Amino acid sequence: MKTKFLVLSSVLVMSVIMFSSFKTENVNAIEIKSQDELVVKGTYDGHEDYGYNFIVLDSEGVEITLTFERVEQSVLDTFKLDSEDLINKKFKITYKVSAETEIDDEGTKYDIDVNTIIKLEAL
Template sequence: MKIKSVLFTGLLGVFLFVLTSANTLQDTTTFEGVYDGHEDYGYNFIETNEDGDEYTMTLQNIDESLLKSFDLKNDKLIGSKFSVTYSTEIVTEKDEDGYEDEIEVYTIVALKKL
């Protein structure tokens, strides 16, 4: 009886892990933009909409494995066009007065040079 309980708990844990992993993979967005450089606060890409208007998309984090293929901290890639896939996470931070503020944190999860 104890073995069945341990086995059931293990399978439930694996199921929950797969479920949360699949949810993370589905919560991504892709856009095309021209790399505009790296600042302390993130990686900047210039995106152009259908009307020809440009705006800057700043992504705060990048998957470490991508930095091995694309050294975005180096200025050599500035001006290159990329297909950028990123995930969004809502993070709650407290300010110095103790008030909570929710912010969106964007993480680059895939890059393809165009």
């Protein structure tokens, strides 16, 4: 139940970020690289069962946690995100968001956004 709450919280935060206005002068605000890719700068905050967490600044300069449920294998081959050595390191994160349908224990279907890191660059 805690995992579902954290995933749903991440989805809610991501939705707020995506639908808020973006200021281009904020170096940490989300940048739309293409129709399918988003870019943000953030500080790695570690790995949990539900995903990889990064602290980012939203368009208003407020720190939020952005969780990535998936990471492409090429990124994991380059950066050992399961290690604590990278915690508090700054990265430029290129990612995509995909919509998926999940079914809870009672059989109720709901849509969630899944964040996948496709490229990671150390800053």
